Amino acid sequence: GDSVTQMEGPVTLSEEAFLTINCTYTATGYPSLFWYVQYPGEGLQLLLKATKADDKGSNKGFEATYRKETTSFHLEKGSVQVSDSAVYFCAFYSGGGADGLTFGKGTHLIIQP
Amino acid sequence: EADIYQTPRYLVIGTGKKITLECSQTMGHDKMYWYQQDPGMELHLIHYSYGVNSTEKGDLSSESTVSRIRTEHFPLTLESARPSHTSQYLCASSPRGSGIRWDTQYFGPGTRLTVL
Numbered sequence: 001g002d003s004v005t006q007m008e009g010p011v012t013l014s015e016e017a018f019l020t021i022n023c024t025y026t027a028t029g030y031p032s033l034f035w036y037v038q039y040p041g042e043g044l045q046l047l048l049k050a051t052k053a054d055d056k057g058s059n060k061g062f063e064a065t066y067r068k069e070t071t072s073f074h075l076e077k078g079s080v081q082v083s084d085s086a087v088y089f090c091a092f093y094s095g096g097g098a099d100g101l102t103f104g105k106g107t108h109l110i111i112q113p
Numbered sequence: 114e115a116d117i118y119q120t121p122r123y124l125v126i127g128t129g130k131k132i133t134l135e136c137s138q139t140m141g142h143d144k145m146y147w148y149q150q151d152p153g154m155e156l157h158l159i160h161y162s163y164g165v166n167s168t169e170k171g172d173l174s175s176e177s178t179v180s181r182i183r184t185e186h187f188p189l190t191l192e193s194a195r196p197s198h199t200s201q202y203l204c205a206s207s208p209r210g211s212g213i214r215w216d217t218q219y220f221g222p223g224t225r226l227t228v229l
Contacts, residue, residue, distance in 0.1 A: 032216040032217075034217070036220075038154075042222050042223065043119075043203050043220040043222045043223045044156075044203065044205075044220040045220070046217065046218075046219065049216075049217060051216070087154055089156070093216035093217075095216075100146060100158050100161060100171070100218070101216075103155070103156045105153070105154065105155045106154040106155065106156075108154070
């Protein structure tokens, strides 16, 4: 069935380090792909999206490229800040089932000064 | 970007009480959702609606009920709260995208419910 697999956390990095959070998906059809971020005590915020192969979504220094051949959508940032500490969710929409998003389990990112 | 509101943000209540979690959005989005987020952070879809007078059950079975009498409002009700209902509840909405795709969802801040 449809599913998203993303890195288990917590991931702990020092400020200004390079970040990669891996995400792969199993989906029917041609899904749209998303990264959401959840800061402590808040709801989810859309971070970036991509809707077709080789599209790159970007926002706030974060990037992810839709790789259809490897069914992946890895999140990257060149230099993380303490304020990036949050939980990051990879998700996709394929229009099947409940016609909603399928989410990964989330990756807790901790950035130390 | 959607403006979507949830009240209350935090609720502590005793077993057996009836509660209603409110969710409103001001962007005229057709589709709305309720998710339950467990302590391990995983999100489970419990209800959704395509529009007024439409309600559907999601992937995770829930004892809660929902209603959609107005486009902007999608409240969730628990008739008799139990400790097993303790969780974070997130509301979301989607505009209609290309064709009939509702792909992008916008989330409210969540309600953290604790049932004693």
